[in-house]
Amino acid sequence: MSDDTPSAAGQRHWALWAVLAVLWTGAVTAGLASLAAYDNAPGAAASAPPRWPAASRLAPDRERPTLVMLAHPRCTCTRASVGELAELMARAPQRPKAYVVFVKPGRVAASRAWERTDLWDRAAGIPDVTVVRDDDGHEAALFGAETSGQTFLYAPGGALLFSGGTTGARGHPGDNAGRATLLALLRHETASRRTTPVFGCSLFAAGDRASDSPAHETTHAHPHAN
Amino acid sequence: MQDIYARTDRTFAKLMLLQWVAGIVFALWVSPLAWTGSDSRTHIHVYAAVILGGLISALPIALALLHPGAAVTRYTIATAQMLMSALLIHLTGGRIETHFHVFGSLAFLAFYRDWRVLVPATVVVAADHFLRGLFWPQSVYGLLAVSNWRWLEHAAWVLFEDVFLVMSCRRGVREVLQIAVRTATLQRAHEDQRRHAVEQTELVARLRLSQQEVEAATRAKSEFVANMSHELRTPLNAITLYSELLQENAQADGREDDLSDLAKIRGASKHLLGLINGLLDLSKIEAGRMELEIERFDVRQTVDDLIGTIDALVRKNGNTLSVTYDGDPGTMNADVTKTRQILFNLLSNAAKFTTAGAISLRTARPIVDGVETIEFVVTDTGIGVTEEQKARLFRPFVQADTSIARKFGGTGLGLALVSRFCDLMGGTVSVETPEGGGARFTVRLPVEHGPAAEAAARPAA
Secondary structure, three states, X not given: OOOOOOOHHHHHHHHHHHHHHHHHHHHHHHHHHHHHHHHOOOOOOOOOOOEOOOOOOOOOOOOOOEEEEEEOOOOOXXXXXXXXXXXXXXXXXXXXXXXXXXXXXXXXXXXXXXXXXXXXXXXXXXXXXXXXXEEOOHHHHHHOOOEOOEEEEXXXXXXXXXXXXXXXXXXXOOOOHHHHHHHHHHOOOOOOOXXXXXXXXXXXXXXXXXXXXXXXXXXXXXXXXX | OHHHHHHHHHHHHHHHHHHHHHHXXXXXXXXXXXXXXXXXXXXXXXXXXXXXXXXHHHHHHHHHHHOOXXXXXXXXXXXXXHHHHHHHHHHOOOOHHXXXXXXXXXXXXXXXXXXXXXXXXXHHHHHHHHHHHHHOHHHHHOOOOOOXXXXXXXXXXXXXXXXXXXXXXXXXXXXHHHHHHHHHHHHHHHHHHXXXXXXXXXXXXXXXXXXXXXXXXXXXXXXXXXXXXXXXXXXXXXHHXXXXXXXXXXXXXXXXXXXXXXXXXXXXXXXXHHHHHHHHHHHXXXXXXXXXXXXXXXXXXXXXHHHHHHHHHHHOOOOEEEEEEOOOOOEEEEEHHHHHHHHHHXXXXXXXXXXXXXXXXXXEOOEEOOEXXXXXXXXXXXXXXXXXXXXXXXXXXXXXXXXXXXXXOOOOOHHHHHHHHHHXXXXXXXXXXXXXXXXXXXXXXXXXXXXXXXXXXXXXX
C-alpha cells in the first residue's frame, strides 16, 4: 500500500477499513465453509439388503448385473447423479440392467405427473435404462434407500455388489469414488470399496409413507443391443 | 497509472454487481428448492447467492466507490473476485465451465497492470483448493483420499497463467511509462514551438515595422532626390546653354584658347546633367512613380536608329560594332524609350570598357516559358567581369570595383537603370563571361507587355 500517505485522521480511517476487511474476510470464509459443508454433507446411507429383495416388483437380470438408482424426481442434486449414470452406462464394457426409480410420496399421490420432471426425461433418455415410478416409496423401502441418488448394484445371482452414491458432492458431476467403483465392478476388476456417500435430498419426509399403494408405472427407454 | 487503477476499480465494481445478480438468477434457475420427500424449502444455494454473494461484493464495491485507485481497493477486489469464483462454482455444482471464471478473472485483473494484485488472487485460489482438498477431497479431485500435495497441481496451473499475466503487466507498465515520457516530450516540444512561434510573430512584426520605416525613409529620400534633382537640373541646363553660346561666339571671334575651356565647361555640365537625370530616374523607380509608356514599335528600326547614335562613341576607342538579326525581330508592344535606354547603356558600357576590340549586338525572338520574348545580346571583347564583380554590377553607384571608377569614370548608374527598367517591363538581364574573355549581357523582354508576360518572363529562382 505504498501509494497511501494518510494523516492521523487518515490512519484511523484506514484502521477502520482494516477492521472491516478482517470481519468481512471472516464472514465470507465462514459463509463459503458452510456452503461447502452443506454441499459435501452426505445424506442418510441406505440399509441395503445383502441380496435382491424378493418382494421387489423390479425384475433383476439373471445374466448380467442389475443396477437400481432411487431418486427424488425434483431433487436438483440428483441431476448430477443421473448424469454420472449416463456416463457409467456409456463406459461400461458390459451394460448392467438399469432401473431409475423415482419415488412419489403418498402425500402427493393425487398430484398428476408430480414425478414427471426434466429429471425423469433425462433418465428415460439414457439407453438401456428403465424408468419406474415408485408410488409411496414401496421399492425405496424394500431397498432401504433414504437419500435421492442412492444406487445399488446386484450381481446376476442376487448378491449386493455396491451401495452408495455416484457423485462427489451435492449436484457435483465429475470424477468420483462411486462411479469409479461401479465401473471397476462392471469390468470385473477389484474394487477398493463397496460403499460411497450419497449426496442428495431425502426421499421421505415425516408422513410420506402413510399409504401402501401397489400401483406403479414403467417406462422403457430406447433399447440398445449390448 | 492512478487513472488506470481508478478506471479498473470502477469497472470491477460494475462486474461484481453483475456477478452477484447472475449468481442469484442462476441459483433460482438451477436449484430453487431443496426437497425432503414431499416437503420443499428454499434451497440453501439461493440464500448463498443472495447473502453470501452480496457480502462478497459489498466491500470491494464500497472501496471502489469511496477509494478508487487505492492499492487496498484493487487487492480487495482481487480477493473478492476469486471468492466470487468459488461461490459461482458451488452454485453451478462444480461445472468445469465455471472454473474458467477463475482464469478469466485473473486475466481481467491484469488490466490493472499491477502484477501485485495477482498475489492475493492466487493465494485465495490455492487456499481454496488446499482446504477443500483437506476436508472434502472428493469434491475437488473425485477421490476420497488424496496426496497432501495434490492441491499444488491445481495451484500450478494458476501460477502458469500468472507468469504470463505478470509479464503482460510489466510490459504494460513500461509502455504506459514510455507513452507518458513521449507525451511529456511532445508537450514540451509544443510549448517550445508555441513560444518560438510567438517570438517569431514578434520578430516579424518588428521586421515589418523596420521595413516600413526603411521604405518610408527610402521614399522620402527618393522624393528628396527627385525634388533636388529638379532644382539642380534647371540651372545646369542654363550653364550648358550659355556655354554653348559662348563657344559659338568664341569660334566666330577666333578665340581658340577660349574654345578649349568652354568645351570643358560644357562637357562637365553635360556629365552632371546626365548624372542628375540618372538619379532622377532611379529615384522615380524606387519611389514607385516611374510609369511605362506602352506602344507598338518596330524593333529593327529602333535598333538601327540607336546604332546611328552610338556608332561614333563605339568607334572612339577603335572598336568595331556589328549588329545581327536572328530572324525577323518584328514588333514589340512595350516602352520604346526604356528599351532604347537599355540598349544605349549596354552598348556605351561595352564601348567604354573595350579598346580596339569588337562589340556586337544580336537580336532574337525566342519563346521562353511559353511567352514570346525579344532577346538582345550585347557582347564585347573588353576587360570582362569577374564572378565577384558580377554580384555588384547592377547595384546603383557601384562599379565593378573602385579602380574601374578611377580609370574609366562613370556614375555607376547605367547598369542599375538597365536592371530596374528590365524589372519594370517584366524582363530580365544577365551577364556572363564568354569564351575568349570580355562580357556578354543578355536582355529578354516580353513582346507583349502585360502582367502574365511579366510573371512568366522572370527566370525561376
